Amino acid sequence: MITEGKTPTSPVSRERSREIKRQSVISAARQARLLSRVDLAERTGLPPATLTALVRELIAEGYLIERGTAAQTTGRPRAMLEFNPRAELVAAVSLEPPRITCEIADSNGTVIAHRTSRLGGDMVQTVCHFVAELVGDSRPALCGVAIAVPGVSSDGAVRLAPSVGLVEAEPIGQTVQRELGVPVVVDNDVNLMAAGERVAGAGKDVDDLLLLHVADGIGAGLILDGKVRRGASSAAGEVGFLPLDPEPAPAYGGVGPFEARWSANAIAERVVALHPGRRPETPVSELIGLADTSAAARDYLDEVLHAWARLIVTCACVVDPGRVLLSGAAAQLDDAALAKIQNLVSAKAPASTEVRRAVLGDQAVLHGAISYALSAAVRLPALT
Structure with missing residues (x-):
């Protein structure tokens, strides 16, 4: 029988409410790393009885570690709690x-x-x-x-x-x-x-950037206002499918026409054609080395730089990233080649677009x- 005027509380709702309160304590401790119970109460807004029970539970589970007392300028010393990252x-x-x-x-x-x-x-x-x-x-x-x-x-x-x-x-x-x-x-x-470079690499100081990664294919990672942007069907950044060449290579088996022509794979094949031998592990570096003594290699390197610059300008026209990071095989460019791409982009992009190498490599x-x-x-x- 339900007493009139009182709404019954579902056990599921009580458990969910308790879990939310528990997570709010964990979140506050995680952010502060070291804080007192008074600090926790101020950050979470939880009543003392609820907070005491949750803190006791989280200490037992290893989320919180008691670290003695901290001296205060006024009032009694406060017992401190440290969040355990492990x-x-x-x-x-x-x-x-x-x-x-x-x-x-x-x-x-x-x-x-x-x-x-x-x-x-x-x-x-x-x-x-x-x-x-x-x-x-x-x-x-x-x-x-x-x-x-x-x-x-x-x-x-x-x-x-x-x-x-x-x-x-x-x-x-x-x-x-x-x-x-x-x-x-x-x-x-x-x-x-892109998220890795934004957190710990060449994008730490900006909220808007585009990372262009050249490997077996070519893809882009886009961060605007500090957030990764994926698009309506999560296909944003599939720049390898852009038809940017007068006679683009056909797309096949999930490979786009632009990346079929200008990816690390395509460059490696051309390097072998220019200088028969083993397939290079660092095709862009080897192409730059060949360009020192081969006019054909210099001409092909120029084609690669113009193609990549064309891709960067196209992206800059749409999303205005401000900074573009070159990753994968594109990060193998030497200073002279990087400067040439920067000049090509600066001449054609509608807004200032800085081109840099990504710095984290495989760790990104x-x-x-x-x-x-x-x-x-x-x-x-x-x-x-």
């Missing part, structure tokens, strides 16, 4: 054929475990195995996973990733989340590179993935 671990996974790289980091972004291996077999099972193996006995602390893929990702489903055998949508994110039981974020590897994806995983892990549960 209480929340995240996994950053990079699928970069023919290899897979996985790192486990704490909530400070400090890497505590790392492994790189050849990518083979079932992709989802490989990811789950790597993460579980690296996190080991600390599995209960794992609270988020980010996966970088060389293709388009929408709601965890990956497509246009021919290098890992995924052209049609494959629900990698949902499957890994179901297997590991923690939030999973899947995104294009170039988006994560993992910096971005750690940032993504932490973001996924710290979200408060939705009210339902």
